[in-house]
Amino acid sequence: MPFPFPPYNVVKDLSRSRLKYFQDAINVQVSMKLEMKDSPGQLVSVIQPISEIGGNILSVIHERDPAVKSDVLDVQILCEIPEGSLEPLLESFKQRGVSVLRIGEERLLVRRSVILIGHLIHTDISDTIGKIDSTGFAEVHALSMIMPAINEPSSTKMTIKSDSLANINRALDILRDVARQKEFLIIEPLEDV
Amino acid sequence: MRIAMLGLGSVGKGIARAILEQDLGLSLTAVADSKSGRIEPSGIDIASMLEQKERTGMCGTPGVGAADILASDAYDILIEVSPTNAETGEPALGYIREALSRGMSVVTSNKGPVALDYQSLHLLAKEHGAYLRYEATVCGAIPIMHTIESGLAGNTITKLYGVFNGTCNYILTRMAEEGLTYQQALLEARELGYAEADPTYDVKGIDAAIKLVILANAVWGMEKTLDDVEITGIDGVTTAAIALAEEQDLTIRLIGEIIPAEDVLRVSPRIIPKSHPLVVEETLNAVAIDTEMAGEITLIGKGAGSLETASAVISDLLFIRDCHGRRS
Ligand SMILES: NC(=O)c1ccc[n+]([C@@H]2O[C@H](COP(=O)([O-])OP(=O)(O)OC[C@H]3O[C@@H](n4cnc5c(N)ncnc54)[C@H](OP(=O)(O)O)[C@@H]3O)[C@@H](O)[C@H]2O)c1
DSSP states (O other), rough: OSSOOOTTEEEEEOSOOOSSSSOEEEEEEEEEEEEEEOOOTTTHHHHHHHTTTOOOOOOOOOOTTTTTTOOOEEEEEEEETTTTOOOHHHHHHHHHHHHHEEOOOEEEEEEEEEEEEEEEETTTTHHHHHHHHSSSSSEEEEEEEEEESSSSSSEEEEEEEEHHHHHHHHHHHHHHHHHHTTOOOOEEEOOOO | OEEEEEEEEOHHHHHHHHHHOOOSSOOOEEEEEEEEEEEEOOOOHHHHHHHHOOOOOOOOEOOOOOHHHHHOOSSSSEEOOOOOOTTTTHHHHHHHHHHHHTTEEEEEOOOHHHHHHHHHHHHHHHTTTOEEEOOGGGGTOOOOHIIIIITTTTTOOOEEEEEEHHHHHHHEEEEEEEEHOOOHHHHHHTTTSOOOOOOOHHHHHHHHHHHHHHHHHHHOOOOOOOGEEEESTTTTTTTTHHHHTTTTTEEEEEEEEEEEEGGGEEEEEEEETTTTTOOTTTTTEHHHHESSSEEEEEEEEEEOHHHHHHHHHHHHHIIIIHHHHOOO
């Protein structure tokens, strides 16, 4: 019988993220142990509901002991889903015949992106990143930079990640200070009302 | 009702045309520009006055000026539409004080006096039983003041935010649409007459900040000045920064915000979803009003222009006349 995955397989980044980090993305990282019928294509009934609620699968581990003959398959999944979407997700699993054996600890993930305009590289970019990373409560999660002509200011999108909105705001305060010292312009998202 | 008008530029001419062409029951009895003036208590022939202004650059007789008009008995309401001086408010501030002290109501489109001296002008008007109205100072044709004071009467306004400067909005729109550099977009705005020869007030966010000061003082009775506003302009915004935002269906706009509970009074370029109601094109203005009962209301319209600004001035005039009668 064909298996959806070979034993002890870890699959990363199964679904592409549809999350937009410019607006504060408040997500929950949650691990789950699921049980489903061991038949071809069953993994879709796990992946699809997650993708439908705008979530992102971080890893899938499924263990199968070839010695044990069983018609059910256990899957351990780690995913990131928008805050408040766990209930609908569980409901959707139920409808598709996927049982949830265990739900692991939930961890909040907040991301906010800002745009920095200035001489980011010439003003020691690793120092700038270090100011956030060394706080212990927030970290620079992603950077994407558009390089300008020599001596022109560069434009960079910086995404900061933390475990709460309050900590994101604290990190932003630090970044604003750095920006003042290093003379960058920070463009922040307009908060949602 | 007899109207005296100080200033006959873009806005003044728009008002004169509106009085001429529409049957508003208003009679223009005195007018002055920077070099001349005329006082005709029985009513000025607006068409020939405008024609003379066009031909000679003067609306009346040299030597007749604002002081003569203010001291005359020829008017019931003063329209003050002379140039803005954001530092001193003068000479308009003096004109407005003079009229109010005489018990004459004043309608102005001039941000300077209202932003610099709102409290004392307000008191002066009250003391003399006169009205001071300034709808045109914020967001041109958009009836923001009327909406807040009449339309949303009884609501607590929790937040006001929006696009208060058409020049900046034009520049940012063009940078986003065409990938123009800031300098190219500014040049284009100048060629089209959307930006002044010296665009500092607009692009540095000062003009938007002055409007926030007016709103803060008028709507919440705060006593704010320009120094209380945290201001960042758009002159540092790059095309690349806008491109980074646009990758995610977002864009950058210059947003002014007042959030009294958080003591926020700020003008800054912000990342905003393209689908947001405040993302308006070209020179349009937009303002969102957050209230506790009515929820959020967004008004969009022309922030400048001859007839557009005249519309706001006329609505103030008619408000004074129709809603509250002539006080004498
Ligand atoms: N244009 C807009 O769309 C708009 C929108 C909102 C608010 N505003 C405000 O409305 C006011 C008028 O704007 P505008 O565009 O009409 O300006 P403008 O075209 O520059 O016209 C100013 C007028 O004031 C006259 N003036 C100058 N000094 C004077 C004095 N001491 N006494 C009497 N008149 C004097 C000028 O005379 P000369 O004709 O002899 O030069 C001119 O006629 C300004 O405060 C502006 O900030 C304008």
